[in-house]
Amino acid sequence: MPHQEAALQAGRPFACRGRRFPGLKTWFCKLIGACVLLFAAASAVAQSSPEIHVEAVRGTGWNEAAPPADGWTPVALPDSWAARWPGFDGVVWYRLTWDQPAHAAETGLLLHYLNMAGAVSLNGTPISRDESLVEPLTRAWNSPRYWLLAPPLLREGRNTLLIRVSGLSAYQAGLGPVSLGAPAAVQANYEHERLLRRDLQMLGLAVSAAVSAFFAALWLLRRRETAYGWFALMSVLWLLFGYNQIATSPWPFAGNHSWQASNTSLLLLFSVSYVIFALRFCERRMPRLEGLALLVAVAGVLDLWLAGAENLPTHRALWTLVGGLTIIAVNSASLVHAVRHRGSPMRSLAPFMAVSAATGAHDLLVFTQVIDSNIYYTTMSSYGLLLGMALTQAGRFVSSLKRIENFNTELIEEVNAAKAELAATLAQQHALELAHARIGERVNLASDLHDxxxxxxxxxxxxxxxxxxxxxxxxxxxxxxxxxxxxxxxxxxxxxxxxxxxxxxxxxxxxxxxxxxxxxxxxxxxxxxxxxxxxxxxxxxxxxxxxxxxxxxxxxxxxxxxxxxxxxxxxxxxxxxxxxxxxxxxxxxxxxxxxxxxxxxxxxxxxxxxxxxxxxxxxxxxxxxxxxxxxxxxxxxxxxxxxxxxxxxx
CATH class of the missing domain: 3.30.565.10 (Histidine kinase-like ATPase, C-terminal domain)
Structure with a gap:
């Protein structure tokens, strides 16, 4: 029975143990715990991890069930096959082998990510498989996986982990890092990865949805506050764009090419909304700049949908750079405006825009593969800007509250001043009426005397x-x-x-x-x-x-x-x-x-x-x-x- 339970644990990903949707409190606890345990976990993994030998071979078709017998090439993880096999869309097999020490009864296995869908087996026994391994592929690129391996699935001596990856070369297809070692250390590493790749992304999207609804309602109640309307619109667009981080299927599109065209179109429309929001928030209008930004965005959307599957990767890369650089330019211009104008409302958002500019630059470098990473931070940092807007509104609310609290005092003072002014006016009017009455009496008396x-x-x-x-x-x-x-x-x-x-x-x-x-x-x-x-x-x-x-x-x-x-x-x-x-x-x-x-x-x-x-x-x-x-x-x-x-x- 102990061996069967261990085997059952080895065949089940850790993410399925009732921890898929932790509460908000758990998220923050994990964030703090991950920061504390990260260095200890990395040290423990390095000390207890056996040496892993990694090889890769290109498959011959989308539906093959076993890898080719020959053609294996040593690779280093993380691996993107775009450089090795340019333009290749299909299946690549990765074979990881290591010698398991006899004294290790259990071992933690962490697969940071694979791009885009895959199936995993250990020593010939399947332990994980995504829903769709052919187009439309399951979008599992941002989902870390953790297993607790134990005998009899885990053998003493040589063990082989076979990973089938189905991907598209245009979207950085390949295999991420693989960690093997003491369960506690690997699990802590998994918690950290999941926090960054899934939990914080979902938190950001949830906050975006709530804030967009709040500012949309605020704009409907105060139509003259057009900045709120544009902020609500760009929050909705960012919510749809950021959904790419957690989406596991290209639905409602037929394939990932259409999904990526839609995602990049949302980025372009968001950048235009961001430009107009920044201008409205500064109480400015620049019709020519706004019209030019809208024209560029429309041209980009049309180009993406008319480019075709073969040319889409190049066009997508171009327009992603245009959208990302536009966002960075808006953040930079807003920071300059906040520095030059002391009374600008942009000053309250300046720190958050600085963070947004930094994360945007980082993600563009990741997208262009200048930085060897698979983690994007813009979605997580987006709710920093939302926090800035919330603080701005809170400041205005407090200011209004102070005015309301002082309203009675101001009202009494104004009423007293009005009463004094009215009394003076009435006294003056009474004097005039009295004078007029006397004059009228004199006129009437003169008329009576005359007549x-x-x-x-x-x-x-x-x-x-x-x-x-x-x-x-x-x-x-x-x-x-x-x-x-x-x-x-x-x-x-x-x-x-x-x-x-x-x-x-x-x-x-x-x-x-x-x-x-x-x-x-x-x-x-x-x-x-x-x-x-x-x-x-x-x-x-x-x-x-x-x-x-x-x-x-x-x-x-x-x-x-x-x-x-x-x-x-x-x-x-x-x-x-x-x-x-x-x-x-x-x-x-x-x-x-x-x-x-x-x-x-x-x-x-x-x-x-x-x-x-x-x-x-x-x-x-x-x-x-x-x-x-x-x-x-x-x-x-x-x-x-x-x-x-x-x-x-x-």
Whole structure:
């Protein structure tokens, strides 16, 4: 039973022992542990590893099940057969032999990588085989494999490890390093390899997916932040490009040539997005440079898909260099911009872009085989840039949070300042309104004096001028009483009178005085008054109406030369109508509007104040002044109805 369990362990890769998808915590623990144990593991492997002899031979076809008997050539690992067999696509067999010491019961075996698919057997017993060994080949180029070898599969003395590799020369087909030695040391080496080749690559892609979704949502909410939209787009493109590191099949394409054309196309489109993102993040636009970059990318994509399988490797190498150098150029230009401009937002990304530029240069050297390696770091370093964007956003968030925290204080200060400014404005406005009110009162008083006392004085003066010797003391006394009564009208208009008075009661004294004055000056004045006995108006309106009539009659006395004047005052429904008609010489109404005297201006001003309609018509022999003012008669009607109702009940 122990021998069967050991044999079972020897035939099963270590990656299948439930450790294929370690948690995030395990990843970081492995990273730290790998750094600590790396030198110890390398020393232990070197001390306990037997000497391995490696040979290779080219196969004769894609489907052969056994290697050729002759033609074996000694090789050194890692091996890429592009230099030995240029342009060869097919199968190469690798034979590794070593002498196993008798005291070693178990041995760890690590195959760092093989490119692109393969099958492994130990001493004639298969221990591993990829799903597809013919095109479309399984993409196992970045998957390390570990086995724990034990008897009876592992023999004492000579052991032979046979590895069948199916590959394409354009993509560095061959076999990577093979480590053999103490299980603990080889396993630690395997953990390190898997961390670099698979786990960190998957972590980078997962972070890219999350960050691209976050910035896409942020851009949708804030469309004006175009840099976020371009960052989300380039993150998606990088996610698709970086998937090449962990993909195990060329699906959905029919073969690896189409897969590589698609992968390089994604790199070109990513480089264009990276250019535009860097410009937008610096709040700049360069339409010519952006258009040129897009044009180069489109030309590269078309060239890759139209090149054909034979020419694709050369075209792919060219356009990969173009895309990689573009990314390095963007990183370098961003670093220069960050150094020259202290306020540039690119300063927060500068350290991460420097790392990206360094890893990009390293991977280009690996791609061109200047550096003998099979590990690419750009996918792993990509989430450094994502971290930089996250820190930038965190900084902006903290700044906004501080502003929110200080918002109440700032708001209180602004409200207090606004209140003080409003109080000052209101005080100034109140002072202006008070001044305007005083001026208005003075103007109204002047108008009342002009229309009332002024008219009476004009009439009295005219009477004295016509009959200076005929006036007795009683007549002069009557004139003075009329002036007194007119002054009393002005006082009553202030509202400080003892009891309400109808408009008819207020009109009677004015009617009497003006009739006497006009008769004394040879003008026949006839009055027609109706329906105003119960009409009550506010004192200010009553005074304005009386002054309106008084000014109209004064103008007739002073300017018309009339022999007769008719005055009509009537209340019809909800409208009060005042008309003054004379048979004087008349005047041109249009000319009066341009150069109107104080009397006409006063008439128009009172009409506006009363909310009334003023109509003026004049021709020789007939001048008519008409005023139409709406009045509220509801109260009077209700009183009348109530009286009628009471009488009816009686």
């Amino acid at each position: 009332g006392l002024g008219g009476m004085l004009v009439g009295s003066i005219a009477t004295l001028e016509r009959r200076p010797g005929e006036l007795s003391a009683s007549a002069l006394l009557a004139m003075l009483k009329s002036l007194r009564d007119d002054l009393r009208l002005i006082i009553e208009a202030t509202g400080r009178h003892d009891g309400a008075r109808t408009f008819g009661e207020l009109l009677a004294p004015l009617r009497h005085r003006t009739s006497q004055l006009l008769d004394a000056n040879g003008i026949d004045c006839r009055w027609q008054v109706s329906n105003i006995e119960a009409l009550e108006l506010p004192p200010s309106q009553s005074l304005d109406l009386l002054r309106f009539l008084q000014e109209a009659l004064t103008n007739t006395l002073k300017h018309s030369g009339a022999r007769r004047v008719d005055v009509t005052v009537t209340c019809a429904g909800a409208e009060l109508q005042l008309e003054v008609r004379d048979d004087g010489q008349g005047f041109v109404v249009a000319d009066a509007g341009k150069g109107a005297g104080a009397g006409l201006r006063s008439l128009h001003a009172r009409a506006r104040r009363l909310g009334a309609e003023l109509r003026l018509e004049s021709r020789p022999g007939a001048t008519q002044l008409a005023l139409r003012m709406p009045v509220k008669t509801g109260i009077n009607e209700e009183i009348q109805i109530a009286i009628i109702g009471n009488n009816g009940r009686k």
